[in-house]
Amino acid sequence: MIHSFSRAKVIFLILLAVFLLWYPKLADPYFLHLTVTAFLAMILASSWDILARTGQVSVGQAGLFGIGAYTAALLYKWIHLSPVLGMFSGGIIAVMVAAFLGTLTLRLRGIYFSITTIAFAEALSVIWLMTPDFAGGAMGLSTPPLFGGNREQAYYLILALLALVILTVWLIQATRLNFAFTAIRENEEVANVIGINPTRYKVLAFMISAFFTGFAGGFYSHYNTYIIPYEVFGLGISIACLVMPIFGGLYTIAGPIIGTIVIKAIEEYLRVTVSYGHQIAYGLILVVVVLFMPEGLVGLWKKTILRR
Amino acid sequence: MDWASFFQSFANGLLIAGLYAAVTLGLTLVLGVMGIVNFAHGEMVMLGAYNTFWLCTLLKVDPLASIAASGLLLFFVGLFIYRFTIRPILTDPPLNQLLLTLGISIFLQNLAMILWKTDSRSVITSYSGMSLHLGLVHVGLTRLLTFLIAVGLTIVLVLFLYKARSGRAMRAVSENNTASWLIGINVQRTYLLAFGVAAGLAGASGALVSTIMYTYPMVGFKIGLKAFCILVLGGLGNIPGALLGSLILGLTESFVGTYVPEGSGWAEGISFILIMIILIIKPTGLVGTRRE
Numbered sequence: 001m002i003h004s005f006s007r008a009k010v011i012f013l014i015l016l017a018v019f020l021l022w023y024p025k026l027a028d029p030y031f032l033h034l035t036v037t038a039f040l041a042m043i044l045a046s047s048w049d050i051l052a053r054t055g056q057v058s059v060g061q062a063g064l065f066g067i068g069a070y071t072a073a074l075l076y077k078w079i080h081l082s083p084v085l086g087m088f089s090g091g092i093i094a095v096m097v098a099a100f101l102g103t104l105t106l107r108l109r110g111i112y113f114s115i116t117t118i119a120f121a122e123a124l125s126v127i128w129l130m131t132p133d134f135a136g137g138a139m140g141l142s143t144p145p146l147f148g149g150n151r152e153q154a155y156y157l158i159l160a161l162l163a164l165v166i167l168t169v170w171l172i173q174a175t176r177l178n179f180a181f182t183a184i185r186e187n188e189e190v191a192n193v194i195g196i197n198p199t200r201y202k203v204l205a206f207m208i209s210a211f212f213t214g215f216a217g218g219f220y221s222h223y224n225t226y227i228i229p230y231e232v233f234g235l236g237i238s239i240a241c242l243v244m245p246i247f248g249g250l251y252t253i254a255g256p257i258i259g260t261i262v263i264k265a266i267e268e269y270l271r272v273t274v275s276y277g278h279q280i281a282y283g284l285i286l287v288v289v290v291l292f293m294p295e296g297l298v299g300l301w302k303k304t305i306l307r308r
Numbered sequence: 309m310d311w312a313s314f315f316q317s318f319a320n321g322l323l324i325a326g327l328y329a330a331v332t333l334g335l336t337l338v339l340g341v342m343g344i345v346n347f348a349h350g351e352m353v354m355l356g357a358y359n360t361f362w363l364c365t366l367l368k369v370d371p372l373a374s375i376a377a378s379g380l381l382l383f384f385v386g387l388f389i390y391r392f393t394i395r396p397i398l399t400d401p402p403l404n405q406l407l408l409t410l411g412i413s414i415f416l417q418n419l420a421m422i423l424w425k426t427d428s429r430s431v432i433t434s435y436s437g438m439s440l441h442l443g444l445v446h447v448g449l450t451r452l453l454t455f456l457i458a459v460g461l462t463i464v465l466v467l468f469l470y471k472a473r474s475g476r477a478m479r480a481v482s483e484n485n486t487a488s489w490l491i492g493i494n495v496q497r498t499y500l501l502a503f504g505v506a507a508g509l510a511g512a513s514g515a516l517v518s519t520i521m522y523t524y525p526m527v528g529f530k531i532g533l534k535a536f537c538i539l540v541l542g543g544l545g546n547i548p549g550a551l552l553g554s555l556i557l558g559l560t561e562s563f564v565g566t567y568v569p570e571g572s573g574w575a576e577g578i579s580f581i582l583i584m585i586i587l588i589i590k591p592t593g594l595v596g597t598r599r600e
Contacts, residue, residue, distance in 0.1 A: 057403050059410065104588045110403050111345055112587050115536050119583035122533060126577030130570060235529065239414055246407065277421030277525075279414060286411025290404050291396055 020159060024152040032151050036223065038264045039158045040216055044237070045244035045256035046165045047212035050172065052242075053251055054202045055185035056110060060117030061241035063124050064094040064210045066232035068217025070128070073141040073227055083146055084157065087218030094214025095207045102203040118238070125233035140228035143221060154223055161219070165212050169253050172208075181205060182251075213241070236279055243282040246289055249298030258297050312444045317566040318559065319445040325558025326458035327520070330513035332535040332542075332550045333465055334506035340482045340545035341502040344394065345402075347409040350532020351416035352382050352507050356514020357523040358424060364431045364518075371431045371519045372453060379512035386507020390500055398499070413529070420525035428522035454516040461512060466547065468505075478502050482545070530576075537579035540586050557582065 024032055044061065051058055068090030075081040075089055105116045128135050135141065147153040172178055183191035184198045191198055221227045231237075240263075248259020263281070270278035293300050335349045356378035363369040363377060393412065397404055438449040468475040477498045480488040489495050517523070517531060538557055542549025560582070561575040568574055 055403070057406060105584075108587060111406055112540075114403075114406055115345075115540065116584055116587050118533065119537070119580040123577050123580035123584065126574070126580065130573050130577070239410075242407075274422055276426055277418035280418035280422060283411045283413070283415025283418060286407055287393060287415065290400075290408040290411065291393065294404075 024155050029151060032155060034264075034268070036151065036155055036158050038260060039155075039162045040220060040223075041240060041244060041264060042257050042260045043158070043162055043165050043212055043216045044241045045248070045260050046162075046169055046253075047209040047216075048241040049245040049250060049256050050169060050212075051202075051205045051209040052245065053172070053178075053181040053185060054198075054205045055188075056106065056202055056206070057114045057242065058117045058206075058209070059114050059238050059242065060119070060121035061209075061213050062233050062235065062237035063117065063121035064098060064213040065217035065220070065237050065241075066121070066124055066128075066227075066229070067094045067097055068214030069221035069227050069232045070135060070141070070217075071214070072218030073143050073221045074135065076143050076222075077141060083143070083218075083222040087215050087222065090218030090221075091211040091215035094210040094217070098206045098210030099203060102206040103199070106202040106206060107199045118235075121233050121235075121238055125229050128229035128233065138229065140226060141221070142226045145225050146219075146222040154219075158219060158223075161212070161215060166253060166257075168208065168212075173253070177201075239279060239282050243286050245296075247285050247296055249296030252298050255296055255298045262297065313566055315444045316446070317562045319442075319447060320451075320565075321559035321562030322555070323447070323451045323455040323558075324562065325554045326455035327513065327516055328531075328534060328538055328558055329551050329554035330458035330461050330509065330516060331531055332538045332554055333462060333547065334509035334513075335532075335535050335539060336542075336545055336547055336550045337465070337478070337502055337506045337509070339539070340547075341478050342394075342398070342499050343402075343545075344398075344405045344409070345536075345539075345544075346506070347406065347532070348389070348412040348416060349506070349510055349535065350528035350530070351413045351420075352385065352510035352528070353514040353517060353531055354420060354523075354525065354528030355385065355416065356382050356511030357518035357527060358420065358514075359511070360515040360518040361429050361431055361523045364433075365429075371433060371515060372457065375457065375512045375515040378515040379508040382511025382514070383504045383508035385511075386504040387500060389507070390503035394503060395496075395499070413532070417525050417529060424525065426525060428524045430522050431518045433519070448520075450519050454520055458513065458516060461509060462551070465505075465509065469547075474498065474501055533583075534579045537583045540583050 023035070027035065044065070048058060048061055068087070071090040071093045072083065072086035075086045076083065081089070101116070101120060105113050108116070129138050131137065132139065146157075172181065180191070180196045180201045183194065183196055184201055188198045217232065220232070244259040244263050245256035246259070247263060248257065249255030263285070266281050267278055270281060274280075289296060295302075331349075331353055334352075335346060338344055338346045338349070359378045359381055360371050360374045363374045364371050369377070389412065393408060394405075397408055433450070435449050439446050440449060440452065441447075469479055470476070477488070477493045478501070480491075480493055481495055481498045481502075485495050488498075514528075517527065521527060521531075534557060538550055538553035539545075540553075541556055542551070542553030557579055561578050564578055565571040565575040
C-alpha cells in the first residue's frame with residue numbers, strides 16, 4: 001500500500017500539510033472559526049464512515065458526541081481537568097458506552113441497530129434534562145474558553161485530531177481490517193463462514209468511531225464554551241454525521257471530507273437566508289443521493305471525469 | 309393504595325394508547341406489506357396535524373370534522389411520495405430504504421420549520437375544556453372522542469384488510485409477493501395503495517394529535533419514535549402486536565407519570581428505554597415472530 005503512493009501524490013500531500021500548518025496566519029478570525037467547525041464536522045463524518053464500512057447505519061452519533069461533550073465539561077467542573085485530557089476522557093467514555101451498546105445490539109440486523117441508536121441518543125437527552133443537579137439539566141453547562149480563547153491553538157488541536165482520524169481510516173483501508181469490514185458489509189453470513197466474527201468487528205468499528213466522535217464532542221464543549229442537551233444529543237448532529245459522508249461518497253478517505261466541505265458551504269449560505277430549518281438541505285441531499293447518485297460526489301467525479 | 313388515581317392513570321393511558329395505535333397502524337401496514345420501515349411516517353402525522361390546525365384557525369373547521377380532509381390530503385401526498393421516491397428503490401438493500409425515508413423525514417421537518425416556524429400551536433374548540441365523570445375517573449371530552457375515533461379507524465382498517473378485495477390483496481402480498489403476482493394480483497398497485505392508505509391513516513391520526521397535543525415541526529419525530537417503540541414491542545409488521553404495544557406504552561407512560569417523582573418528564577423517555585430493552589432482550593418483539 002505504501003508503495004502505491006505516486007510521486008505526484010506525495011508532493012500534493014506535502015504541499016497540503018504546509019498549507020494547513022500555515023493556514024492560521026493567512027485566514028481572518030471568522031474564517032478560522034469556520035474552518036475549525038468544518039474540521040470538527042469532517043471528524044464526525046469520517047468516524048461515522050468507519051462504522052458504515054461494516055454496513056451499520058448509526059442514526060444516534062449525537063449520543064456519543066454528547067457523552068464526550070458532557071464528560072469533558074463535567075470533568076472540568078468537578079476537578080478542573082485540563083481540557084485536552086477532558087476531551088480524551090470524553091473519547092474513552094464514549095468508547096466504553098459504544099462497546100456496551102454495540103455488544104448488545106450489533107448482533108441485530110441493520111435496521112434494528114439504527115432504531116436503537118436513535119432511541120439511545122433521545123434517551124440520553126431525556127436523562128440529562130431530568131437530572132439538573134448532576135449535569136445542569138436544560139440550562140446546560142459552561143466552561144471557560146479553550147486555550148484562553150486562542151483560536152490558533154484550537155485550530156492546531158482539531159487539525160491534529162483530523163489527521164489522526166484520516167490516518168486511522170487509511171490504516172483500516174491498508175490492513176486486513178478492510179477485508180473483514182467489507183466482507184461483513186457485503187454478506188454477513190458468508191463473512192461468518194470464512195472465519196470473520198461479524199459482531200466482534202462491528203463492535204470494534206463502533207468503538208473506533210465512538211472514540212473520535214466522543215473526543216470531538218469534548219472539543220466542541222470547550223471550544224463552544226457552552227453545551228445544552230437539546231443540541232449535543234440532538235437529531236441535528238446525528239443527521240449531519242451521516243449525510244456528509246453519504247453525500248461525499250461512502251467507504252473512501254476523500255468522500256467524507258469533500259461531502260463536509262460542500263454541505264458546510266450550503267449550510268452557511270442557508271443559515272443567513274432562512275432563520276429556521278436550514279437542515280432542509282440535508283434531507284434533500286439524502287433523498288437525491290439515494291435515488292440518483294449512490295456513490296456520492298466521489299463516485300460522480302470518477303464516473304464523469306475519469307471515464308471520459 | 310389510592311384507587312382513584314390508579315384508575316385515573318389507567319384511563320389516561322388507555323385513551324392515549326388509542327391514538328398511539330392509530331399512528332402505528334400505518335407504519336405497520338407499510339412494513340407488513342412492503343417490508344419497508346418508513347421513517348417519514350411521523351412527519352406525515354405532523355402534516356396532518358398542521359392541516360387540521362390551519363383548517364381550524366383559518367376556516368373555523370371543527371378539528372374532528374377535518375379528519376377526513378387530513379386523511380385524504382395525506383393519502384395523495386403518500387401516493388406522490390411512493391411513486392417518485394419509494395418505488396425506484398423497492399428492491400434496494402433495507403439500509404437504502406432507511407436512508408431515503410429518513411431523508412424525506414428530515415426534509416419535511418425542516419420544511420415545516422421554514423413554513424410555520426418552531427412555535428407550538430394548539431387547536432382550541434368550544435368543547436376543549438369539557439370533561440365527563442365516569443365512576444371514579446374524569447375523562448376529557450376531546451380525549452374520549454379522539455380515542456373513539458382512533459378505535460373506529462382501527463376497525464375500518466381491519467375490515468378493509470379482511471373484507472375488501474384490495475385489502476385482501478395487501479394481506480396476500482405481505483404473505484408472499486411472488487405467489488401473489490402469480491395468481492394475478494397487481495403487486496405494484498397494491499404497494500401504491502398500501503402506502504397511500506398508510507399515509508392517509510397518518511394524516512387522520514395527525515388530526516387527532518392536533519386536538520390533544522401541541523402541533524410543532526418536531527411533533528412527528530417524537531410521535532414517530534413512539535410508534536417505532538410500539539412496533540418493536542409488538543413484533544414488526546403485525547396488527548395485533550401493534551395494538552398490544554400501544555396499550556403497553558400508553559399505560560406505562562401514564563403510570564410512570566403518576567407514580568414516579570417528576571414522572572411526566574421521565575415518561576417522555578419511556579419509549580426509548582423500552583426500545584432498547586426489548587431489542588436487547590427479545591429482538592423478535594413480544595408478539596409473533598420477526599419478518600425476514
